[in-house]
Amino acid sequence: MSQPAKPAPPAGRANAKKELSEHFKQYKHVWVFVEQERGHVHPVSWELMGSGRRLADKLGVELAAVVIGPAGEATSAAAAEAFCYGADLAYIVADDVLTDYRNESYTKALTDLVNTYKPEILLLGATTLGRDLAGAVATTLLTGLTADCTELEVDADNSLAATRPTFGGSLLCTIYTLNFRPQMATVRPRVMEMPERVEKPVGRIIEFPLGMVEDDIVTKILAFVPDRDKATSNLAYADIVVAGGMGLNSMENFQLVRQLAGVLGAEYGCSRPLVQKGWVSADRQIGQTGKTIRPKLYIAAGISGAIQHRVGVDGADLIVAINTDKNAPIFDFAHLAIVTDAIRLLPALTEAFRKRLSPHTRDRIAS
């Protein structure tokens, strides 16, 4: 058996040339998949619409929304809303077969649309639905797909330059899909900024048939159980987040984080080691393998700030770091730092905030 060669260094791959075949040169325009599930559009769709608008403007092409869902009000409302976030037109595949997300029907709808209208760039949210769909569609179309991008640009020769963290977030790499179209990418919720919503009642709508009936779909939905704990899934969209790391020393001390979060009306989270130790559940993890957050205020208590964590909090408006080690990497990207033991500071901070935010104080400030 032949001996496997060492993986080629990035420099070797970087020299690959773009030799786009004639057939692919017809591929134009930027598309954003508008993810809706049970009548609710995932906000990541509008975040992507902001990036998509910028890319389309640079390329001088149109931005289209792709809305797939049941026939009726919710689906047309999602398309109308897409115009308010910058879409020039919307492709709609509306069919009651598409009421619930199923890979077979959605893959067919999106693949058929791409093959018919030939977009140059196709963006999806890196959600459970988006990742399930993107992986299937890219393989069906035999094109490139770059996951969890943190930056999307158009380079000098009009190629999509998709930047994503690699090696667990330690480094960033810029990836191109050279000779295949569309160029596909997914982006996690909260990585891109939410664009401003502008009232725009009109936009072109192109309706497209699914070409599939219920009997064609093997997988059946037996039930849907909505999450009971809504707060858990809201971490990414919270205005204030308090999180703890290994500096808290024990599982018991993590309640200090929860107490502060409680007083602030905030969500709480943690860095990866705490999940690995089983102190906090995985859906509370912030960072490269966890959630990306964009709060107005982020308080990191006893978190050293490895790059994996940084990737998840870079969008926060104000990062406050509490750590005993003044050389901890978190102080390189925090806005405010206090060098002290989080275990001692957190209870005092909770108490001080409680006083500052009491109704009595509020009335005083209001008057």
Added chain:
Amino acid sequence: MHIVVCIKQVPDSAQIRVHPVTNTIMRQGVPTIINPYDLFALEEALRLRDKFGGEVTVLTMGPPSAEDSLRKALTFGADRAVLLTDRFFAGADTLATSYALASAIRKIGATYGEPDIVFTGKQTIDGDTAQVGPGICKRLDFLQLTYVSKVASLDLAGRSIEVERRSEGGVQVLRSRLPCLITMLEGTNEVRRGTMLNALTAARAEVVKWSAQDAGVEDISKCGLRGSPTVVKRVFAPTARSEKAVVVEPAGRPPAEALIDEIFKLRPKLEADMFELARGF
């Protein structure tokens, strides 16, 4: 019943360091492990085998050293291990990887019996893409069930399966058909420990090693770097923020109050927002 579990040997990313000067990854001395998410997939496969009978084959693509991970999987109780290794696979992106793995699964099917289910973890901790599972699935033309938290029931005679899968706002309960590909969510089952007996057997067990040719790969140009539509142009370290953090010096005051003052000094609007939020609780 025959189940194939795809696993990946990954560097323990918690222990990867970047060289401070050259910005390159320092791999030396970084231990490798089975991708932690894949262990939940392997566990679920072993449980189904223990209940319904049959065999579990573990498959990985990687360098010859990936044999370690396969042996580890054998100590957990897998019946057979296949290592797909060839220089033609080097530099593969997710599309090329799914092509090679799907080819190997076809060959495994032809050699050891057609698989009823292919399992993988929801994603790997080094690539984090969650794309290879769906990729393999489409190439095999299996039914795709990702982010599965529970295999609720399996009817081998009726070729039917029921699973619970995570969706954005809740859990979908689905009935689908075999053969299917399932990517397992983490924390869904308690991963067993290897037994002493299995460890002894695993140490002596044969790990089947296949090159691209052995695995019956039809088109070598669809593998590795050549078969990858995506190309890494540039690798770089994240840039440091230009301004350094303002360090709060309590100067004789209670540190908590000094910190709060600084927060509101930097973001005056935040105070009003926080009143709103705090009132909600």
